Amino acid sequence: MGAGLGVPISWxxxxxxxxxxxxxxxxxxxxxxxxxxxxxxxxxxKGPTVVTAAVTDKVRDAVRSLAQNRIGVVVVQDQWLHPIGxxxxxxxxxxxxxxxxxxxxxxxxxxxxxxxxSCRSSDRIDAVLATMTLNRIRHVPVIxxxxxxxxxxxxxxxxxxxDEKELEANVLLDITRMRA
Numbered sequence: 001m002g003a004g005l006g007v008p009i010s011w012x013x014x015x016x017x018x019x020x021x022x023x024x025x026x027x028x029x030x031x032x033x034x035x036x037x038x039x040x041x042x043x044x045x046k047g048p049t050v051v052t053a054a055v056t057d058k059v060r061d062a063v064r065s066l067a068q069n070r071i072g073v074v075v076v077q078d079q080w081l082h083p084i085g086x087x088x089x090x091x092x093x094x095x096x097x098x099x100x101x102x103x104x105x106x107x108x109x110x111x112x113x114x115x116x117x118s119c120r121s122s123d124r125i126d127a128v129l130a131t132m133t134l135n136r137i138r139h140v141p142v143i144x145x146x147x148x149x150x151x152x153x154x155x156x157x158x159x160x161x162x163d164e165k166e167l168e169a170n171v172l173l174d175i176t177r178m179r180a
Contacts, residue, residue, distance in 0.1 A: 039128060039142055039152060040121040042160045048150040050141065052077050053087060055109040059095065062087050062108050073139040075148060076112045083141055083148050085114030118143040121150075125157050132157075 053062045053074045065074055066089060073088040091111045095103035103111070118141045119128045128140055132154050142150040 037125040037160065037164060038121065039119055039123050039125060042125065042152050042156055043121060043142060043150045045160070046150065046152070046156055050075055050148055050151045052083075052148075053108050055079070055084065055107065055112075057108045058104070059087075059092065059106050059108055059111060060104040063092055063104070066092075072153065073151070074108075075116075075141050075151065076108055076114075077148075082146065083116055083118070083143060085109075085112035085116050086139065086141065087112045088139065113137075116141060116143075119152070120144050125160065128152065129154070129157050 051065055051069050051071055051074045053065065053076050055076055055078055062074055066072065073086050075083045076085040076087050078084050087108050091113055092103070095106070095111045099106075117131065117135055117137060119131070121142050121144055132138065132140060138154045140152055141148060142152060
């Protein structure tokens with residue numbers, strides 16, 4: 001896995017690393033005083049909704065949830081409602097390619113991707129994008145402590161960054177117009 005990933009409990013998570021220097025690199029404000037864009041900023045706009053599945057659910061039901069909710073991943077939870085993996089469109093496609101339609105009757109736990117790669121709401125968007133790229137994944141659950149606080153997709157993060165850049169461009173344009 002990529003540098004900066006720890007393995008607490010059964011999750012791979014964006015880790016602050018060891019020491020204050022690496023925590024500052026992952027979250028908070030830059031030394032220039034300009035705040036980094038954080039995952040919490042994305043969740044504030046997107047909301048905390050997460051579609052989940054139990055480990056014993058049939059793949060057929062998980063795929064139905066993906067289709068009904070128009071999403072690419074469900075978070076898989078154990079009997080104590082702790083997130084332990086994700087079941088994605090990619091997991092389903094790989095199973096169907098290997099086993100055909102019989103994959104629909106298997107349990108989600110057999111096909112899910114685990115351990116879970118997650119982030120915290122205090123993590124920087126650029127760090128999460130880097131983790132997604134390195135691990136070739138498109139969705140990252142947001143887990144603070146033991147709480148599943150949301151999920152972000154690469155599309156959510158790119159949209160947030162584009163919106164931020166558009167706002168910056170408009171502010172600069174307004175400043176230029178005021179000086180003219």
